[in-house]
Amino acid sequence: MSRLAVVGAGSMGAQIAQQAALRGMDVKLHDQTDEQLRKAVESNRGHLNRRVEKGRLTARDAEAAAARVHTTTDLAEAVDRADLVIEAVFEDLGVKREIFAELDRLAPAAAVLASNSSTMAISKIADATRRPHACVNMHFFFPVLVMDLVEVVRGPETSDETVDRAMAMARAMGRTPVLINKEIDGFIVNRILHAATQEAYRLLDAGVARFEDIDTAVEKGLNWPMGPFRLGDFSGLDITYRARLHMFETTGDERYRPSPQLEAKVRAGKMGRKTGEGWYRYPKTDN
Numbered sequence: 001m002s003r004l005a006v007v008g009a010g011s012m013g014a015q016i017a018q019q020a021a022l023r024g025m026d027v028k029l030h031d032q033t034d035e036q037l038r039k040a041v042e043s044n045r046g047h048l049n050r051r052v053e054k055g056r057l058t059a060r061d062a063e064a065a066a067a068r069v070h071t072t073t074d075l076a077e078a079v080d081r082a083d084l085v086i087e088a089v090f091e092d093l094g095v096k097r098e099i100f101a102e103l104d105r106l107a108p109a110a111a112v113l114a115s116n117s118s119t120m121a122i123s124k125i126a127d128a129t130r131r132p133h134a135c136v137n138m139h140f141f142f143p144v145l146v147m148d149l150v151e152v153v154r155g156p157e158t159s160d161e162t163v164d165r166a167m168a169m170a171r172a173m174g175r176t177p178v179l180i181n182k183e184i185d186g187f188i189v190n191r192i193l194h195a196a197t198q199e200a201y202r203l204l205d206a207g208v209a210r211f212e213d214i215d216t217a218v219e220k221g222l223n224w225p226m227g228p229f230r231l232g233d234f235s236g237l238d239i240t241y242r243a244r245l246h247m248f249e250t251t252g253d254e255r256y257r258p259s260p261q262l263e264a265k266v267r268a269g270k271m272g273r274k275t276g277e278g279w280y281r282y283p284k285t286d287n
């Protein structure tokens with residue numbers, strides 16, 4: 001199985017396609033406009049060129065990998081011969097359901113339809129198709145060209161064969177898949193990250209340690225590349241805050257209540273790197 005189509009050429013889709021092409025696959029990459037496809041190709045070119053400059057890829061292999069990504073604004077042309085389609089469009093349930101209904105109509109009857117959604121379980125999308133058994137989550141991590149993991153999450157109707165094909169595709173792309181047998185908010189990685197981050201905020205709010213020392217403890221003691229506060233600054237404290245607020249409001253569980261100190265940062269407009277200050281300060285040249 002090697003014919004892959006990727007729908008949505010944003011931050012994730014562009015690199016998912018490029019990663020597969022680096023592993024020798026011919027990939028169709030679809031988005032709504034030529035402009036978006038051009039940006040995706042340009043961004044991938046930049047990544048490939050940097051690898052060539054660092055001596056990690058030959059210019060010839062970079063050229064071949066770039067040429068194996070075939071772009072099109074025509075969805076039918078993108079998927080009509082695909083064995084597996086990965087959807088990576090906006091995180092909007094309505095849009096994803098529309099796309100899956102279209103994919104069901106346009107892709108071969110035997111094709112697997114996968115969603116890269118971080119938060120939407122496949123069962124919320126699969127019933128827009130006549131093949132829920134062939135639908136699955138394949139959750140890649142940003143940046144896909146660097147991050148090795150793919151969480152494959154099966155829905156209640158996903159068949160064993162679909163799971164096997166998704167796992168095999170992830171491996172063929174040079175990525176390490178893990179299988180999640182139950183649909184669960186946050187899958188594995190974001191759940192564990194969330195739990196660790198909440199604990200870090202609890203320690204901070206209780207005055208147990210300064211945020212710098214909690215980061216240092218996690219970085220040096222657990223060997224995580226970034227402690228929770230540094231990582232929050234990197235991804236945006238507004239995003240960290242909203243994720244917690246969402247969990248708290250939907251579950252009513254006190255464990256998820258956002259930290260008052262996190263809330264204060266967000267109210268003060270200190271969102272992290274993107275605003276020049278969060279837990280740490282980022283001089284302009286550093287942004």
Ligand SMILES: NC(=O)c1ccc[n+]([C@@H]2O[C@H](COP(=O)([O-])OP(=O)(O)OC[C@H]3O[C@@H](n4cnc5c(N)ncnc54)[C@H](O)[C@@H]3O)[C@@H](O)[C@H]2O)c1
Pocket residue numbers: 007008009010011012013030031032036087088089090091092095099116117118119139140141142
């Ligand atoms: N960014 C991340 O860190 C990350 C990590 C893991 C998973 N995800 C998931 O990946 C998906 C995409 O995220 P992203 O960050 O790449 O978003 P993005 O906004 O960068 O890209 C989305 C792309 O989808 C395209 N699109 C929208 N509607 C479309 C349609 N009807 N047909 C074709 N293309 C359409 C847009 O033009 C855009 O290029 C989301 O489901 C998100 O949850 C994101």
